[in-house]
Amino acid sequence: MEENERIGRCVVAVDGPSGSGKSTVSRRLAVGLGARYLDTGAMYRAITWAALRSGIDLADAESVAKVAGEVDLRIGTDPQGYGVTVDGVTVDADIRGPEVTGAVSAVAAVPAVRALLVARQREMIAHAVRIVVEGRDIGSVVAPDANLKVFLTASEAARAARRSAEDAADVAVTAADLARRDLLDSTRKADPLTQVDDAVVLDTTELGIDEVVARLHALLTERGVA
DSSP states (O other): OOHHHHHOOEEEEEEOOTTSSHHHHHHHHHHHHTOEEEEHHHHHHHHHHHHHHHTOOTTOHHHHHHHHHHSOEEEOOOTTTOOEEETTEEOTTGGGSHHHHHHHHHHHTOHHHHHHHHHHHHHHHHTOSEEEEEESSIIIIIOTTOSEEEEEEOOHHHHHHHHHHHHTOOHHHHHHHHHHHHHHHHHOSSSOOOOOTTOEEEEOTTOOHHHHHHHHHHHHHHTTOO
């Protein structure tokens, strides 16, 4: 019996807005738990990249859904080196570019795209003994029965500073873009960004990554699944 199977099944759902620390925290937590890692946002970004590549009008939900249903999207779950491909093309860098970032909220709001990807995400979770999943609708939609649900947040200033440092962008421009994405993600009709009642809320404004990871690991230990 593998060590992970001996310890038992564990699903951690990490939600929150951009710049709250979801990705870094989730990857490090997964490494510490000996778990898999799933970045659901990367899946929506990959579909956005494919839609942009196809030249369709992103306001045409039917066309966007058609692209999503036809592409061969693959994403790894190794927290120390996952990769994303679309039709055999590695898109790890491309999906983090400004064009995709500016369009992903619109694509992610298409109900048919969400239905398709949520089904894929649930299937991947079901096949993992231990996994940390991050996104905007994990605790509410994708994995409502997760062992631990976490909602990470931070002040607007902190989030803008972090994201602008990553992208080498102007802080004011980044802050405006984050505010736009927050509004779109929290007000869309299909699976909006939301904080579920049973989630542990952590404000990471004044916390280091290691401290956040340690707090989550402690919570999992208390629940007997670390």
